[in-house]
Amino acid sequence: MKIALIITAQGELGERQLGEISYFINQSELVDPEFEIWRLAGAAPWIAENNLVALETHFLTAPQDLLLFPSGLRGTELATRLASRLQGLAFCGATKMISAEQVTFSRPIYGNAMVGCFSAGEKPWCVCVSRSSRPGALPAAATQKMLQLSNDFPPWLLEINRLEDIPRPALQRARCVLAVGQGVETLHNMERVKVLAQKLGAETGASRQVVMNAWCEMDRLIGMSGAMISPDVCIVAGVSGAAAFSAGIRDSTLIVAINNDENAAIFSQADVVIVDEMMPVLEALAEYSTQ
Ligand SMILES: Cc1cc2nc3c(=O)[nH]c(=O)nc-3n(C[C@H](O)[C@H](O)[C@H](O)COP(=O)(O)OP(=O)(O)OC[C@H]3O[C@@H](n4cnc5c(N)ncnc54)[C@H](O)[C@@H]3O)c2cc1C
Incomplete structure (x- = not known):
């Protein structure tokens, strides 16, 4: 099974994302996994459209069975939109994957009161992992790829307002x-x-x-x-x-x-x-x- 770990940030945050996705991998039962780490880099990484173009283009040259995204809004958006483009499965908040005869993903449901197991649909599986503060050990023999994002804005993007400066409630x-x-x-x-x-x-x-x-x-x-x-x-x-x-x-x-x-x-x-x-x-x- 070919698995790509998608890292959307640089520096400390990027390493945290890697630890979080590795934790998911450590929890999972995977048959013959082969790992690649795809690092997205560019001047305007917050433009989802540019990330999607880079991911889709690279996927066509190096198809994967499973694409793992970090937790949070950005990972959720990229996983969902990429799955739609590649006509695969989107699954968010996953805690582990079992790739036995029938592939399943699990995640907490009903306000964390139960764990739900969902059978996987069409490949590729674009999965956003659940938040974890415990970093997992990096899978051995993972090859690294740098995916360069375009610096151009998509033509429909007229204005950007950065929300980071708005104080939290x-x-x-x-x-x-x-x-x-x-x-x-x-x-x-x-x-x-x-x-x-x-x-x-x-x-x-x-x-x-x-x-x-x-x-x-x-x-x-x-x-x-x-x-x-x-x-x-x-x-x-x-x-x-x-x-x-x-x-x-x-x-x-x-x-x-x-x-x-x-x-x-x-x-x-x-x-x-x-x-x-x-x-x-x-x-x-x-x-x-x-x-
Ligand atoms: C999908 C989903 C999402 C939800 N999201 C949320 C959410 O984000 N936040 C949330 O709060 N709930 C959420 N709920 C609801 C949640 O499940 C509970 O129903 C809710 O939290 C109960 O609120 P409560 O503890 O105030 O009330 P109750 O369960 O009625 O508890 C009241 C408590 O007060 C105690 N009490 C009563 N009188 C006194 C007194 N005079 N002095 C001291 N103690 C007293 C009682 O012993 C009791 O323990 C969600 C439910 C679902 C299904």
Whole structure:
């Protein structure tokens, strides 16, 4: 099986992409794999169109069974659009591949609650791997190819606005977050939570239940469908700890969970556990922090 590892960035980020794709390969069961590393390089690497032209042109001279892209928006876009051009399969967020009699790819589904296995369709398989912070060992005997991107803009591209300079939303930048769930019980309590968060020097976040009740703005939603946060301290109050919410706070350094149910799932993720009514505890914490 011929496999290309597509690296879209230079330097440290490029090496991280390589580690991430190698991790996918290490997890997979591959029959007779032959590896090539394709490094995309050029003056304007963010123009997907130029990447696609370079990939498609090179693919025609060196066809592959499997093309592996790094995680993230860029990898997703390139994998999906290249599959469409080559009339192959696009698959995103893959954790591993089994190439036995029937080739399958797996990835987490239903908010990480289950793992789904999907049988592969038409080749080539353009697969964007899932995010991994653990770099895998590079496959032995991988040959390297440099794919030069055109420096010309496609004719339909009139203007480019770089988004890197736009600051990330406050919730994602915050060093301290107070995230509340359905346990907050009323809009009135939610208003009070916002005041307490200010006293604690925290940004307010909310579970989907709270946002759906219109007790809090949509841009405060934390979890799979909202913001993925990584504060130093995350205080989670009145949240049950559903997988879809928990995914959003897992990169926090310290998680303090408050819940009146001692069996709440959120406690398994917490560093500090407080079994109590959330509002009196938050009042006390805010009072303590202002002293
Ligand atoms: C595809 C999909 C995507 C989703 N994406 C998200 C997402 O991004 N973010 C998200 O949050 N959810 C998401 N959900 C919903 C998620 O599965 C849960 O339903 C939701 O997170 C539950 O919110 P909650 O914990 O606030 O409410 P509940 O599950 O109702 O939990 C409330 C908790 O508060 C506790 N409590 C009650 N009263 C008090 C009190 N007075 N003091 C202390 N504790 C109290 C209870 O013991 C309970 O544990 C998604 C679901 C699906 C299917």
